Amino acid sequence: MTKRPNILLTGTPGVGKTTLGKELAKRTGLTFVNVGDMAEEGQLYDGYDEEYQCPVLDEDRVVDELEEKMEGGGVIVDYHGCDLFPERWFHIVFVLRTDNTLLYTRLENRGYTGKKLQDNVQCEIFQTIYEEAMEAYSQEIVHQLPSNTPEDLERNLEQMVQWTEQWMKDHN
Numbered sequence: 001m002t003k004r005p006n007i008l009l010t011g012t013p014g015v016g017k018t019t020l021g022k023e024l025a026k027r028t029g030l031t032f033v034n035v036g037d038m039a040e041e042g043q044l045y046d047g048y049d050e051e052y053q054c055p056v057l058d059e060d061r062v063v064d065e066l067e068e069k070m071e072g073g074g075v076i077v078d079y080h081g082c083d084l085f086p087e088r089w090f091h092i093v094f095v096l097r098t099d100n101t102l103l104y105t106r107l108e109n110r111g112y113t114g115k116k117l118q119d120n121v122q123c124e125i126f127q128t129i130y131e132e133a134m135e136a137y138s139q140e141i142v143h144q145l146p147s148n149t150p151e152d153l154e155r156n157l158e159q160m161v162q163w164t165e166q167w168m169k170d171h172n
């Protein structure tokens with residue numbers, strides 16, 4: 001069977017993971033998994049966060065649910081965190097980055113207000129997810145990419161498609 005890579009797309013909410021991931025799946029034939037949607041569908045939750053008014057992810061169940069699929073390869077995972085997944089799952093990790101004024105507008109348009117909006121923009125300013133990724137994975141496989149404009153999106157897609165094709169050549 002053809003070997004295919006697993007790709008992690010991570011970064012603060014609103015940076016463009018889902019937009020990029022779905023299009024990348026179309027162009028490469030890899031399978032796109034949005035962990036937030038998956039958790040909602042399977043109700044993979046463990047309690048409720050009163051402060052942020054959202055359910056708390058049951059990380060163990062998410063990992064269990066994904067394990068078999070990840071072993072098969074060819075999965076693009078989209079999530080705004082990255083240290084819950086086993087390091088061995090991913091062949092490459094992309095951290096998308098967005099300028100905070102643009103991110104603020106995107107999250108406002110999504111209906112975020114108050115503390116939730118502030119905290120998410122701060123998460124981006126403090127490059128929290130990038131640092132999380134650099135600690136959780138081998139630094140050579142972690143790449144930051146700007147995700148501010150449609151031109152960035154297209155450039156990122158082209159690079160990722162090229163990387164995927166090269167990986168498949170090298171491993172098959």
Ligand code: DAT
Nearest residue numbers: 013014015016017018019147148149150153
């Ligand atoms: P995420 O999945 O990281 O939460 P998203 O894919 O839902 O983000 O994108 C959030 C919004 O930003 C959405 O309205 C699409 C827009 N967007 C995504 N990538 C973009 C880019 N490179 N340039 C301009 N807008 C972008």
